[in-house]
Amino acid sequence: MAVARTRSVALVGVAGRTVEVEADVGNGLAGIHLIGLPDTALSEARDRVRSAMVNSNYPWPDARIIVSLFPASLPKRGSQFDLAIAVAILGAAGVVPAERIAEPFFLGELGLDGRIRAVRGVLPSVLGAAKHGDVTVVVPSANSAEAVLVPDVKVIPVADLRQLVEWLRKGDDPPRPEFEEYAEPPKTTGAPDVDLADVVGQPVARRALAVCAAGGHNLWMLGPPGTGKTMLAERLPTLLPDLELDHALEVTAIHSVAGVLPANAPMMSRPPFVSPHHTATAAAIIGGGSTVVRPGAVSLAHRGVLFMDEAPEFPRHVLDALRQPVESGRVTVSRSAGSVTFPARFMLVLAANPCPCAQAEDQTETCKCSPTIRRRYLGRLSGPLLDRIDMKVTVARSSRRELLADRQFVESSETVAERVLAARERAAKRLAGTQWRSNAEIPSSVLHADYRPSDEAMRPMTACLDTGTLTARGLDRVVRVAWTLADLADKDTPGQDETNAALSFWLGVR
Ligand SMILES: [Zn+2]
Numbered sequence: 120m121a122v123a124r125t126r127s128v129a130l131v132g133v134a135g136r137t138v139e140v141e142a143d144v145g146n147g148l149a150g151i152h153l154i155g156l157p158d159t160a161l162s163e164a165r166d167r168v169r170s171a172m173v174n175s176n177y178p179w180p181d182a183r184i185i186v187s188l189f190p191a192s193l194p195k196r197g198s199q200f201d202l203a204i205a206v207a208i209l210g211a212a213g214v215v216p217a218e219r220i221a222e223p224f225f226l227g228e229l230g231l232d233g234r235i236r237a238v239r240g241v242l243p244s245v246l247g248a249a250k251h252g253d254v255t256v257v258v259p260s261a262n263s264a265e266a267v268l269v270p271d272v273k274v275i276p277v278a279d280l281r282q283l284v285e286w287l288r289k290g291d292d293p294p295r296p297e298f299e300e301y302a303e304p305p306k307t308t309g310a311p312d313v314d315l316a317d318v319v320g321q322p323v324a325r326r327a328l329a330v331c332a333a334g335g336h337n338l339w340m341l342g343p344p345g346t347g348k349t350m351l352a353e354r355l356p357t358l359l360p361d362l363e364l365d366h367a368l369e370v371t372a373i374h375s376v377a378g379v380l381p382a383n384a385p386m387m388s389r390p391p392f393v394s395p396h397h398t399a400t401a402a403a404i405i406g407g408g409s410t411v412v413r414p415g416a417v418s419l420a421h422r423g424v425l426f427m428d429e430a431p432e433f434p435r436h437v438l439d440a441l442r443q444p445v446e447s448g449r450v451t452v453s454r455s456a457g458s459v460t461f462p463a464r465f466m467l468v469l470a471a472n473p474c475p476c477a478q479a480e481d482q483t484e485t486c487k488c489s490p491t492i493r494r495r496y497l498g499r500l501s502g503p504l505l506d507r508i509d510m511k512v513t514v515a516r517s518s519r520r521e522l523l524a525d526r527q528f529v530e531s532s533e534t535v536a537e538r539v540l541a542a543r544e545r546a547a548k549r550l551a552g553t554q555w556r557s558n559a560e561i562p563s564s565v566l567h568a569d570y571r572p573s574d575e576a577m578r579p580m581t582a583c584l585d586t587g588t589l590t591a592r593g594l595d596r597v598v599r600v601a602w603t604l605a606d607l608a609d610k611d612t613p614g615q616d617e618t619n620a621a622l623s624f625w626l627g628v629r
Contacts, residue, residue: 121145123210123217126224127188127203128244129195132459133372133414135240135247137224139189140200142207147183153204155188155195164198167229168205175233175280180212194457196411198228199238202257205229205280206287215287223255223275224248226262233280237261239378242371242385245269257283265375265385268368315354315532318347320517320525325351327512327624329535332358333542334603335559336596337445337467337507339430339627341497342514344477348470351514352394352426355468357532359390359423360540366422369462373421377414391423393465397432404433405440406452412459415452417444420465430469431499438504441467445507448560464560469508471497509559509596511627542606558602563595572601576618583622597621 203225210217228236241262255273263276395416406415444450448464474488583589600621601613
């Protein structure tokens with residue numbers, strides 16, 4: 120009777136937890152039993168591991184095999200445990216030295232022919248393994264560029280089971296990641312090749328966009344088709360600075376779990392821009408899935424922009440489900456098997472046409488929607504959601520004269536991005552020592568305790584609170600934007616100019 124142990128990683132949301140894998144090959148009725156595997160995908164692992172071993176010409180032990188995965192309580196889903204199960208059996212059967220497999224972590228799915236296939240979530244898995252200090256992680260070759268993003272981890276990329284067994288037997292000359300010639304892993308640019316200077320005739324919306332970028336605020340744009348709402352939204356990422364390394368790793372981890380990282384350039388160093396269509400499922404937008412819970416658009420937009428064009432067309436329950444992430448920066452996806460929480464701190468940009476026929480104010484077409492129909496259409500966006508939108512602007516068609524007049528004020532994304540960066544640095548300095556870096560992240564309680572503008576600056580809001588035009592939640596939004604306006608104006612604290620401007624941005628579309 121022989122026992123061998125090794126390690127792998129299970130993902131809970133985007134957090135990697137260590138899983139101990141133990142194989143026991145001994146006397147008894149020949150057969151294999153897997154313990155601690157609740158998911159059907161894992162019982163399929165048994166068949167894949169067996170075929171991969173046999174087809175790689177390793178003898179399948181003619182004995183009773185028990186494989187246990189601990190802790191049993193961890194939800195272990197997916198195929199990434201194949202490799203750990205296979206090496207534990209090979210270790211217990213004496214094909215590879217048991218002491219060689221005890222320390223490394225093994226991640227990967229086995230093909231029936233012994234090939235090692237890429238899996239989702241390698242980055243967060245390796246981050247989870249790295250908590251144990253100096254570790255060695257064996258990953259599928261196709262995932263190696265992603266795995267090496269984690270500092271101080273020895274990554275062993277393997278293409279098939281034979282290559283892995285050779286390495287474990289010899290114990291030297293590990294296969295090396297193929298892209299080693301790069302001093303630094305290649306990065307994705309993410310941002311589309313567009314520029315704010317393309318948008319002429321919308322000075323107020325351009326200004327609002329810069330404020331959003333500087334403070335991380337949410338924006339809602341109302342206007343007929345063809346006024347540039349989508350163009351404006353697409354240019355918001357071009358005003359944002361590169362992600363700092365810790366945020367880049369967070370973003371990359373989420374995209375890794377979703378399985379949407381490009382294999383050759385995995386590091387997401389730019390803020391993502393995610394634009395789901397209104398026909399997308401709630402699971403695609405919020406997160407979900409039938410067997411494995413996957414992050415949705417709200418999490419793929421983490422540290423970036425979530426743009427929802429034709430916002431009133433989205434189902435009501437999807438719009439309502441946006442409230443939790445907008446408020447907390449996280450989204451909890453509940454399913455029968457339990458709930459998973461994903462990061463979801465994004466800048467929400469909503470765009471809407473004034474009516475369902477989308478021809479309002481068009482000079483050639485005539486809109487026949489009654490005021491009631493228009494009101495009902497925009498009413499699909501609930502008050503509680505709009506309360507959470509910091510800035511609301513109306514985007515109208517510009518006359519030829521306005522276009523010509525605006526031309527001289529148009530600035531490039533690069534120019535505006537410099538101002539945004541300076542304002543962001545100012546905010547980050549003020550927030551140094553806290554977990555927040557932008558004004559939008561400051562929680563309400565802290566905002567009122569530590570960042571309350573002077574009584575004089577608060578006066579415009581007090582009047583609106585009294586008349587009920589401003590809600591308590593709206594007040595928080597106004598104060599945050601006022602701070603951003605002060606940061607953009609290079610002022611130490613917001614005055615009445617800033618609070619007045621922030622208030623009219625919040626009231627916006629009425
Ligand atoms: Zn209409």
